[in-house]
Structures are given as structure tokens and as C-alpha cells.
Amino acid sequence: MAASEGAIERFRGLRRRPARQGVSTLPETGQEPEILRVENLHTSFFLPIGELQAVRGVSFSLKRGRSLGIVGESGSGKTVLARSIMRLNLGPNVETSGSAFFDGRDLLALPLREMRRLWGTEIAMIFQDPMTSLNPMVKIGRQVTEHLRQHEDVNRPEARQTALDLLNEVRIPEAESRIDRFPHELSGGMRQRVSIASALACEPSLLFADEPTTALDVTVQHQILNLLSREQRQRHMTMVMVTHDLGVIAGRTDDTLVMYAGKVVEQASTAEIFENTQHPYTEALMRSIPRTAEPSHTPLAAITGRPPVATHLPTGCAFSPRCPYVQPRCHEEDPPLVSIGTSEHKAACWYPVGSDANREAYERNLSDRLPQTLAVAEALDADQGSETPANLPNGGLA
Numbered sequence: 001m002a003a004s005e006g007a008i009e010r011f012r013g014l015r016r017r018p019a020r021q022g023v024s025t026l027p028e029t030g031q032e033p034e035i036l037r038v039e040n041l042h043t044s045f046f047l048p049i050g051e052l053q054a055v056r057g058v059s060f061s062l063k064r065g066r067s068l069g070i071v072g073e074s075g076s077g078k079t080v081l082a083r084s085i086m087r088l089n090l091g092p093n094v095e096t097s098g099s100a101f102f103d104g105r106d107l108l109a110l111p112l113r114e115m116r117r118l119w120g121t122e123i124a125m126i127f128q129d130p131m132t133s134l135n136p137m138v139k140i141g142r143q144v145t146e147h148l149r150q151h152e153d154v155n156r157p158e159a160r161q162t163a164l165d166l167l168n169e170v171r172i173p174e175a176e177s178r179i180d181r182f183p184h185e186l187s188g189g190m191r192q193r194v195s196i197a198s199a200l201a202c203e204p205s206l207l208f209a210d211e212p213t214t215a216l217d218v219t220v221q222h223q224i225l226n227l228l229s230r231e232q233r234q235r236h237m238t239m240v241m242v243t244h245d246l247g248v249i250a251g252r253t254d255d256t257l258v259m260y261a262g263k264v265v266e267q268a269s270t271a272e273i274f275e276n277t278q279h280p281y282t283e284a285l286m287r288s289i290p291r292t293a294e295p296s297h298t299p300l301a302a303i304t305g306r307p308p309v310a311t312h313l314p315t316g317c318a319f320s321p322r323c324p325y326v327q328p329r330c331h332e333e334d335p336p337l338v339s340i341g342t343s344e345h346k347a348a349c350w351y352p353v354g355s356d357a358n359r360e361a362y363e364r365n366l367s368d369r370l371p372q373t374l375a376v377a378e379a380l381d382a383d384q385g386s387e388t389p390a391n392l393p394n395g396g397l398a
Contacts, residue, residue: 035064035206035238036085041098043077043084050311054080056262057098059337062255064205067232067239069249069270071285072259075307078242079128081259082208086123087115102206120147124204126228128211130191134183140167140194141179148201166197170227189220193227200231207232210242225252246285250274258282261308261318264337268345278340278347278354280323287379301379304372317349324373325351325361 043055055077062068070078083089085100087107100107102123107115124147127133134143144166145159154162160179167175170193183191192212199207209228213221229252232239241253249256249270256273258266258281266279277283287301305322308314314321320330329350337348351358365373 032063032065034061035103036062037099037101038085039099039101041081041084041096041100043080043089043094043096046093046095047311052310053262053313054310055084058257058259058262058264060257060264060267062238062240064238065236066255067241067253069241069243069253069256070259071243071246071249071256073244073303073307075310076259077262077310078244078259079210080262082125082210082240082242086119086125086208087112088125117151120199120204121151121202122204123206123208124199124202125208125210126192126195126199126212128214130188130195131183133195134191134198136183139180139182140186143183144194144198145201146198151202162201163197166201167194169200169231170194170197171223172197188216189224192216192220192224196224196227196231200235203235204237206238206240208240208242211244212241213243213248221248228252246274246289258285261313262310263318263348264346265319265349266347267337272345276341276345276354278345278352279349280325280351280353281319283353284322287376301376304375322372324365324370324376325353325358326365326370326372327351327361 038061039059041055041058042053045052045054058077058081060068070081072078080089084096085102085107087096087110089096096108098108102118107118110118134140141160141163144163145154148154148162149156149159163179164175167179172178172190172193178186178190183194186194196212212228213224216224225248228239228241231237239253241249243249251270253270256266256268256270257264258273258279260281266273266277266282268276268278273282274286277286281303284301284303288303290298290300303322308318308321314331316329316331316334317323317326318334320326323330327350333350335348335350337346339345340347340352351361362373366377
């Protein structure tokens with residue numbers, strides 16, 4: 001036991017590296033430094049049918065130890081954004097521009113050999129489907145410590161003991177018997193825990209979690225989310241949570257980006273997003289969340305229409321064909337992401353939710369019997385018995 005404890009302490013000592021030259025260390029003032037800053041990031045895929053603009057001019061910053069939620073429907077560019085920052089979108093038909101500064105280094109300008117040194121040790125990702133991200137031909141114990149053995153001077157017995165510790169830390173029952181099993185011999189929830197253990201093996205500073213609870217039942221989802229939150233707090237790790245579910249980030253992330261058609265349409269602290277929604281798309285996502293207070297079999301308020309095809313984006317605001325507050329200006333001009341209310345709360349909308357202009361637009365569209373506006377009115381009538389969002393908190397949200 002003493003030997004194994006010494007191995008773990010030795011491993012932890014390896015991770016306490018001195019600061020790299022040119023990179024600032026944590027200040028003593030308690031004000032956390034910026035660990036990630038993304039500026040005007042664009043990613044396009046060039047296909048036979050044309051240019052697919054997956055990410056369009058995304059900018060944000062993230063301080064050390066904080067958590068960020070990136071929310072949006074499938075196809076909004078969430079995963080591509082995360083993979084672009086990590087330089088995982090490889091191929092001759094992919095073009096990424098802009099900047100992604102991690103601890104003062106522009107990841108998009110680093111040689112691929114330098115990026116390989118950062119993968120796993122400084123930046124890690126939990127992928128969406130553990131069945132495809134884990135190697136089916138390799139036992140889980142070896143996969144958990146693959147990064148550790150590649151980047152650190154750790155021998156086989158030390159790596160095995162570290163794998164056991166990590167499997168126990170992510171609460172895999174009977175870890176000693178399961179360390180020599182293959183991925184297909186584990187349940188979906190345990191495979192995801194193995195993926196988390198693998199991502200945490202080298203104690204990265206920045207962790208991306210890409211839809212970590214997809215295809216898991218509700219109980220296991222709750223356990224996985226609690227596990228990620230606990231590990232993030234204990235390790236003082238910066239985490240980016242990618243999800244389509246606003247319920248996943250509620251109470252679990254410090255800040256939130258809402259993405260639509262490759263762009264950030266709203267950006268604020270998570271509490272502010274829920275309490276003071278500004279963008280019609282965010283409002284629509286909120287309205288579609290099931291509520292336990294509603295009677296059983298209550299229909300959900302779905303967002304009308306479909307997301308735009310990224311190869312043929314509409315002129316003006318990409319959400320305009322589905323927006324209940326749409327006006328002629330929305331079809332002509334793409335609104336910039338600007339501060340609304342507080343300087344930290346930004347939204348890209350000509351008619352922000354709750355504003356006088358928003359209420360007037362709603363009333364005009366209601367009188368014109370615009371289909372998406374009528375759908376919202378029906379949902380509000382069923383939910384609150386009100387015709388206009390002006391009488392409801394947060395511009396129509398229950």
C-alpha cells in the first residue's frame with residue numbers, strides 16, 4: 001500500500017509543474033486570471049454542395065476555475081466550436097480562422113506537434129458517445145492511463161494503480177474487477193464514467209464535456225452531471241459543457257452561451273439567462289422545457305419550423321423565419337451581439353424580449369396572424385390564459 005501511495009504522490013508531483021515562460025501564474029488577490037479567450041472564430045467545411053458555415057464569428061472569454069455552458073439545437077455549431085478550439089477538426093476540407101488563446105498561447109497558431117503535447121495534459125474532452133470514443137479492442141484500465149503513460153514518466157504498476165484510483169474516484173463499483181474488462185462489457189453509464197476518468201487522468205486545466213449525458217437514462221444523467229460538477233470543484237478545473245438541454249446547465253455552470261446557426265445569439269451568466277432572457281430563441285428554448293407543475297400529457301411548446309441549412313443561410317437574422325417577433329428589418333440586417341442592460345449580458349436581436357419594441361412586434365404579428373406568433377399565443381393561452389407576453393414574467397416564460 002505504501003508503494004502505491006508513493007506512486008500516486010509521485011504522479012501528482014509531476015503535475016505540479018512550474019509556470020511556463022511567458023505565461024502568468026495565479027495572482028494572490030483572489031481574482032482568477034483568464035484561461036481561455038476566443039476571438040472571431042470561424043469554421044467552415046467545404047462540401048460538394050457548397051461552403052457549410054458551422055461556426056461564424058464566435059468570441060468569448062473564460063476565467064480559470066469557472067464553468068461555461070454552450071446551448072443550442074442540433075446543428076447550431078456547439079460541438080464544432082469545441083472541437084475547433086481543441087484543433088480536432090482535421091482534414092483538407094476544413095478551414096478555421098480567428099484566435100483561441102489558452103494560457104496566453106494561440107492554439108490555432110501552434111504546430112500540430114505542440115497541440116499533441118497539450119491534448120490530455122492541459123486540455124481534454126469527454127466525447128458524446130463513449131461506445132465510439134473508447135477503443136473496443138483495449139481494456140479500460142489501459143485506456144484510462146494512455147495519456148498518463150505517454151506524457152509522464154510513469155511505469156506500468158504505477159499507471160495501473162492510478163487507473164484504479166481514478167475508476168474509484170468516478171465511482172465505478174468493483175473497480176478492481178472491472179479494470180481488465182473491455183468497453184462492451186460495461187453499461188452505458190459506466191462507459192461514460194470511464195471516459196471521464198480517462199479525461200481526468202492527467203489533471204487538465206480545461207475540460208470540454210460534449211453532450212456527456214446523451215443516450216443515458218434520467219437517473220444516470222443526474223449522477224454523471226453531479227460527478228462532473230464535483231470533479232470540477234475539487235480540481236478547480238475550468239469546464240465547458242456542451243448540451244442542447246437548458247436543464248443540464250441550470251445551477252451547474254457559471255456562464256452560458258446560446259448558439260444558433262453557428263453564432264452566439266445570447267451570452268450572460270447562467271442565472272441572468274434564466275431570470276432575464278433577452279433573445280427570442282433562448283425564450284423559445286425555455287418555453288419548450290417540460291414543467292413538473294403541469295398536468296400529465298400536456299403538449300410541449302415546440303419551436304416552429306426547422307433550423308436553417310448551414311450551406312444556405314437566410315439573409316439577415318438566421319432565426320427570423322421561426323421568430324414570433326420577426327419584422328422586415330430582421331430579414332434584411334443581421335443584428336450584432338451587443339450589451340443589453342448590464343455590460344455582461346449580450347444578445348443579438350433588434351427586438352429584445354421584454355422591450356416595448358418586442359411587445360409591439362408581437363401584437364403586430366398577432367394581428368397579421370403570423371403562424372409562429374399564433375403558435376406562441378396558443379401555448380401561452382394554454383399555460384397562463386394570457387394573450388400577450390407583456391403580462392407574463394420574462395416576456396412570456398412561465
